[in-house]
Amino acid sequence: MPPLPYAPRVYDPRRIGYAAELAQGTDRFHEPRRADCPWCGSPRLRTRLSAPDLLQRKPGRFALDQCRDCGHAFQNPRLTPAGLAFYHRDFDESDPGALPDPVLAARRSHRRHRWDAHLMREVGEPESWLDVGTGHAHFPAAAREIFPYTSFDGLDPTPRVEAARAAGRIEEAHIGHLSDPRVAERLRGRYDVVSMFHHLSHAP
Numbered sequence: 001m002p003p004l005p006y007a008p009r010v011y012d013p014r015r016i017g018y019a020a021e022l023a024q025g026t027d028r029f030h031e032p033r034r035a036d037c038p039w040c041g042s043p044r045l046r047t048r049l050s051a052p053d054l055l056q057r058k059p060g061r062f063a064l065d066q067c068r069d070c071g072h073a074f075q076n077p078r079l080t081p082a083g084l085a086f087y088h089r090d091f092d093e094s095d096p097g098a099l100p101d102p103v104l105a106a107r108r109s110h111r112r113h114r115w116d117a118h119l120m121r122e123v124g125e126p127e128s129w130l131d132v133g134t135g136h137a138h139f140p141a142a143a144r145e146i147f148p149y150t151s152f153d154g155l156d157p158t159p160r161v162e163a164a165r166a167a168g169r170i171e172e173a174h175i176g177h178l179s180d181p182r183v184a185e186r187l188r189g190r191y192d193v194v195s196m197f198h199h200l201s202h203a204p
């Protein structure tokens, strides 16, 4: 949402919304810190990184712990659903340095997706590929230039994925979340490759 042209920035409704949320403190954005590794259960954790929000400068501190036994690194404490919503709002991570010109921005985004697909050439020539959290299916559209014999499907919680199928960017559109057991059951074992871009960071 662009700033209102006639109002000083202090009246930006987003600012008022953030101030109201921050008045309740940021503690509710974090779960309790866990004392063991979520993969192997080892209690031997070390903090690898503790940092503020370097991209958006929203209040709060975030820590990455690493398990000394299995090497798994994870955010600890992790964000609650309210925290995920708060820290991802107003942040277009698909293109953080968005260009003002939509045509140029779309071209750059296409090049970036194409490069991501290029880096995945080592998977060979898969027959079937599911892009999770695909949105408008811009990644499959670009990846088809690198993998012309692959059939791309998309999964997304929003109807954008249906529009993407209608536009011919994917073959099949699935609406839902991968963490929904019914969706997982329907899609299990069907794909040679499953990709997720900017997806895990939105999921608990």
Ligand SMILES: [Zn+2]
Pocket (backbone or CB within 6 Å): 037, 038, 039, 040, 041, 042, 067, 068, 069, 070, 071, 072
């Ligand atoms: Zn571990």
